[in-house]
Amino acid sequence: MNQYQGPGLFLTFEGIDGSGKSSQCRLLADHLRGLGREVVLTREPGGSAGAEEIRSLVLEGDPDRWSAETEILLFTAARRDHLERTILPALAAGKVVICDRFADSTRMYQGLSRGDLRATVDSLHKLMIGREPDVTILIDMDPETGLARAKGRQGTEERFEDFGLALQEKMRAGFLSLADEFADRFRIVDGAQDMDAVAADIARIAEAELDQRS
Numbered sequence: 001m002n003q004y005q006g007p008g009l010f011l012t013f014e015g016i017d018g019s020g021k022s023s024q025c026r027l028l029a030d031h032l033r034g035l036g037r038e039v040v041l042t043r044e045p046g047g048s049a050g051a052e053e054i055r056s057l058v059l060e061g062d063p064d065r066w067s068a069e070t071e072i073l074l075f076t077a078a079r080r081d082h083l084e085r086t087i088l089p090a091l092a093a094g095k096v097v098i099c100d101r102f103a104d105s106t107r108m109y110q111g112l113s114r115g116d117l118r119a120t121v122d123s124l125h126k127l128m129i130g131r132e133p134d135v136t137i138l139i140d141m142d143p144e145t146g147l148a149r150a151k152g153r154q155g156t157e158e159r160f161e162d163f164g165l166a167l168q169e170k171m172r173a174g175f176l177s178l179a180d181e182f183a184d185r186f187r188i189v190d191g192a193q194d195m196d197a198v199a200a201d202i203a204r205i206a207e208a209e210l211d212q213r214s
């Protein structure tokens, strides 16, 4: 065990599509490894073998392939597997877990985008997950820029990008109000800055959290 090893830290990233989360997750993982921390970099949906299989079910195909209710079940099933097999063992070993999206994404995308299903999302979360991140970094940015970036990435996983700008605007407002609701763990970072400045803000936040816990 090296001198920086302390209790585990569960850190999640949230934000609209194209907000730069995935790149920032990687940059933070590299940064913390450079400080001697053991880091597990993971993502949702996915992060374990079973959850990665569910990922292709939920992210590929027609936008109306699943009802919102079925999606809640699928995302929660994937999350449960991810938690059991990847997240909790890593935290128990004192590692930093950096996760690209977690339950807040279900609260927003399934809980808000097609009617108000937030109560259903919360009930299932309580029953099957029962764990919130220690810190959640919200990369806030203008939906038009986010959508342009997300569309620029060609690929098969575009069910949600297909919902368009109106959804992204609703999601941005939703994430900001979620940050108010869970003010103790949310930190908002301005995603309009250049990548290095965003990364520096995030590194400061993560280091402060780790210092507080050591």
Ligand code: TYD
Pocket (backbone or CB within 6 Å): 016, 017, 018, 019, 021, 022, 043, 044, 045, 059, 075, 100, 101, 102, 103, 105, 106, 107, 109, 110, 150, 157, 160, 161
């Ligand atoms: P991803 O490739 O991770 O996109 P991004 O880099 O923009 O995060 O795809 C994740 C997509 O899945 C994204 O559009 C949001 C959606 N999603 C949900 O709808 N509910 C969820 O619970 C999660 C974790 C993701």
